[in-house]
Amino acid sequence: xxxxxxxAVFLLLTALLLTAFLLSLGLGSVRIPVSxxxxxxxxxxxxxxxxxxxQIRMPRAVLAVLVGGALSVSGFMLQTFFANPIxxxxxxxxxxxxxxxxxxxxxxxxxxxxxxxxxxLIGAAFAGAMLATALVFLASSRVRGMAGLLVxxxxxGYIFSAVTEFLxxxxxxxxxxxxxxxxxxxxxxxxxxxxLAASAAVLAAGFFSFLLSKPMNAYLxxxxxxxxxxxxxxxxxxxxxxxSSILSAVAAAFAGPxxxxxxxxxxxxxxxxxxxxPVLVIPASFLSGALFCVSCDLAARxxxxxxxxxxxxxxxxxxxxxxxYILFHEKGRGRE
Amino acid sequence: MKLSLRELSAGYGGRPVLSGVxxxxxxxxxxxxxxPNGAGKSTILRTLSGMLPPVSGEVLLGDKxxxxxxxxxxxxxxxxVLTERPVLRMMTGYELVSQGRYPYTGLLGVLExxxxxxxxxxxxxxxxxxxxxxxxxxxxxxxxxKLLLSRAICQEPEILVLDEPxxxxxxxxxxxxxxxxxxxAEGGRTxxxxxxxxxMASRLPDRLIAVxxxxxxxxxxxGEVLDPERIRSLYHIRDEDYDKxxxxxxxxxxxx
Numbered sequence: 001x002x003x004x005x006x007x008a009v010f011l012l013l014t015a016l017l018l019t020a021f022l023l024s025l026g027l028g029s030v031r032i033p034v035s036x037x038x039x040x041x042x043x044x045x046x047x048x049x050x051x052x053x054x055q056i057r058m059p060r061a062v063l064a065v066l067v068g069g070a071l072s073v074s075g076f077m078l079q080t081f082f083a084n085p086i087x088x089x090x091x092x093x094x095x096x097x098x099x100x101x102x103x104x105x106x107x108x109x110x111x112x113x114x115x116x117x118x119x120x121l122i123g124a125a126f127a128g129a130m131l132a133t134a135l136v137f138l139a140s141s142r143v144r145g146m147a148g149l150l151v152x153x154x155x156x157g158y159i160f161s162a163v164t165e166f167l168x169x170x171x172x173x174x175x176x177x178x179x180x181x182x183x184x185x186x187x188x189x190x191x192x193x194x195x196l197a198a199s200a201a202v203l204a205a206g207f208f209s210f211l212l213s214k215p216m217n218a219y220l221x222x223x224x225x226x227x228x229x230x231x232x233x234x235x236x237x238x239x240x241x242x243x244s245s246i247l248s249a250v251a252a253a254f255a256g257p258x259x260x261x262x263x264x265x266x267x268x269x270x271x272x273x274x275x276x277x278p279v280l281v282i283p284a285s286f287l288s289g290a291l292f293c294v295s296c297d298l299a300a301r302x303x304x305x306x307x308x309x310x311x312x313x314x315x316x317x318x319x320x321x322x323x324x325y326i327l328f329h330e331k332g333r334g335r336e
Numbered sequence: 337m338k339l340s341l342r343e344l345s346a347g348y349g350g351r352p353v354l355s356g357v358x359x360x361x362x363x364x365x366x367x368x369x370x371x372p373n374g375a376g377k378s379t380i381l382r383t384l385s386g387m388l389p390p391v392s393g394e395v396l397l398g399d400k401x402x403x404x405x406x407x408x409x410x411x412x413x414x415x416x417v418l419t420e421r422p423v424l425r426m427m428t429g430y431e432l433v434s435q436g437r438y439p440y441t442g443l444l445g446v447l448e449x450x451x452x453x454x455x456x457x458x459x460x461x462x463x464x465x466x467x468x469x470x471x472x473x474x475x476x477x478x479x480x481x482k483l484l485l486s487r488a489i490c491q492e493p494e495i496l497v498l499d500e501p502x503x504x505x506x507x508x509x510x511x512x513x514x515x516x517x518x519x520x521a522e523g524g525r526t527x528x529x530x531x532x533x534x535x536m537a538s539r540l541p542d543r544l545i546a547v548x549x550x551x552x553x554x555x556x557x558x559g560e561v562l563d564p565e566r567i568r569s570l571y572h573i574r575d576e577d578y579d580k581x582x583x584x585x586x587x588x589x590x591x592x
Binding site for chain 2: 229270275279
C-alpha cells in the first residue's frame with residue numbers, strides 16, 4: 001500500500017509539473033495554444049511563437065524549475081542539519097547572504113567587466129551563502145528551540161539585507177539596472193547561457209545531495225546514533241552544508257531572494273509521502289519545489305498582467321501559511 | 337568477540353574522569369556499571385563503544401584496538417542504546433528499526449530481503465511487531481525504547497551497550513526489557529549497561545562494576561559489590577540519612 005502511495009505522489013508531481021511547464025510556455029501577453037507549443041517543442045511552429053517560446057518563456061520556465069527544485073532540496077538539507085522543520089535558506093538569512101555577495105560583485109565589477117559570467121555570480125553567491133550558514137550555525141548553538149533558530153536566522157538575514165540596500169543606494173544608475181528586478185526576486189531576464197550554468201550546478205549538487213540520502217536518514221535519529229551506526233559525522237555535516245549552500249546560492253544568483261519554497265515544499269512532500277526518508281523526500285522535494293516555482297512565476301506574470309509582481313511575493317503568499325502551520329503543529333527534535 | 341580495556345583513561349578534552357581501568361568482559365554475560373552522577377558511567381560506556389577516543393590506554397576487541405577499525409567495522413561489532421530519546425517526526429516503528437541495517441546496506445541504504453528479515457527478526461525478539469506500522473511520535477517511552485533496542489539488535493552486534501536503559505520505564509517494562517537483554521546475551525554476546533537504581537542492580541545483572549573516585553571501586557557479583565559500607569561511601573550518603581532511610585534485606589535495597 002505504501003509503495004502505491006509513493007508511486008502515486010511521484011506520478012502526480014510529474015504530471016502537474018509538466019502541465020504547469022507547458023502552461024507557462026503558452027500563457028503570457030501573447031497567448032499560444034497548447035497545440036502550437038507542442039509543435040514548437042518538436043521543432044515546428046510559427047516564427048513568432050518559436051522566438052517567444054524558445055528565447056523568452058522557455059529559459060524562464062526552465063530556470064523556475066531549477067530555482068524551485070534547488071531551494072526545496074536545499075531547505076530539506078538544512079532541516080536535516082538543524083533538526084528543525086522550519087529551517088530554510090530564505091528564513092535563515094542564507095539567501096540574503098548570497099544576495100549580498102552577488103550585489104557586491106555586480107556593483108564593484110560591473111564597470112570593469114563588460115559581461116559578468118554566470119559562474120562568477122554563482123561563486124559569489126556561494127561564498128555569501130556559506131558565510132550566512134556559518135553565522136546561523138554559530139547562533140544555533142546559543143538558542144533554544146525552533147523559534148529561537150528562526151529569529152536568529154531572520155536577524156542575520158536583516159543584517160545582510162541592510163548591507164545590500166546600502167550598496168544599492170550608493171551604486172551608480174547602470175548597476176542598479178542590473179540589480180533591479182533581481183533584487184526583488186524575479187526570473188525575468190533569464191537567458192540560455194545562465195540557464196545552462198544554473199542547470200549544471202543544480203544537477204551536480206542535486207545528484208550529490210541524493211547520494212547523501214543514506215547518512216541523512218541515519219542523522220534523523222540524531223548525531224550520536226548516526227555516529228554509532230557508522231556515519232562519519234564531521235565529513236557528513238560539511239558535505240551537507242556545502243551542498244545546501246551551493247543549491248541556495250544558485251537560486252539566489254539567478255532569481256534573487258525567493259521566499260519559503262525551501263520550508264513549505266519539503267514539508268508538503270514529506271507529508272504526502274508519509275515519510276521523511278531522504279531517498280524519497282529529496283526527489284519529491286525537487287519536483288514539488290519546481291512545480292511551485294513554475295506555478296508562482298506564472299501567477300506573478302499573469303495575475304496582474306501587464307504588471308509583473310515579484311515571484312517572491314507570490315511564493316510568500318502561499319508558502320508563509322504553510323510555515324505557520326508547521327510552527328503550530330510540529331515539534332523540533334533535539335533541543336526542546 | 338571479547339572486549340577488554342587496558343590501562344584505560346577515559347574522559348573529555350584530554351582530561352580523564354576515570355583512569356587506570358583494566359577490565360575484560362565475558363561473552364554471554366550482562367555487566368552493569370553503577371556509581372554516583374558524574375562518576376563516569378556514561379564516559380566509560382562511550383569510550384568502550386568507540387564513540388569517545390580514550391585519553392590514554394586501549395580498548396581491545398579481540399586482539400585489535402578499536403581505533404584500528406573502520407567506522408563500519410565498528411558498527412557491525414558494537415551497537416548502542418543511548419539515554420537521549422530522539423523526537424522523531426513522520427517515522428514508523430519499522431523505519432526506525434531498519435536504521436540498524438546502516439552498516440550492511442548499499443550506497444543509498446535501500447533494504448534488501450536479508451535486511452528486511454533481520455528487521456522482522458529483531459521486532460519479534462523484542463515483542464515489538466505490533467509497533468511496526470505505528471508512528472513513533474504517538475508512542476510511549478517504553479515502546480520507543482523497545483524499538484531503539486530492536487534497532488540495535490538488527491545491527492547484529494557482538495556487543496550491545498546501553499546507557500541507563502531503564503530510566504524512563506516502569507517496573508513492568510524494566511523487567512520485560514531486561515529479559516530481552518538476557519536472551520540476547522545468552523546467544524553468546526556481551527551486554528554492557530549502566531544502571532542508576534540499586535534495586536535493579538542488585539537483582540538483575542551477572543556482574544556489577546562500581547565506578548567512583550576516578551576509577552573502578554568494586555567488581556564482582558551484585559551480592560559482592562553491593563556492600564552497605566561501600567554504597568554509603570560511593571554515593572556519599574550522609575550518616576543521618578543512612579540511619580533514617582536505608583536498610584538492607586536479602587540483598588535488596590529499600591527505602592523504608
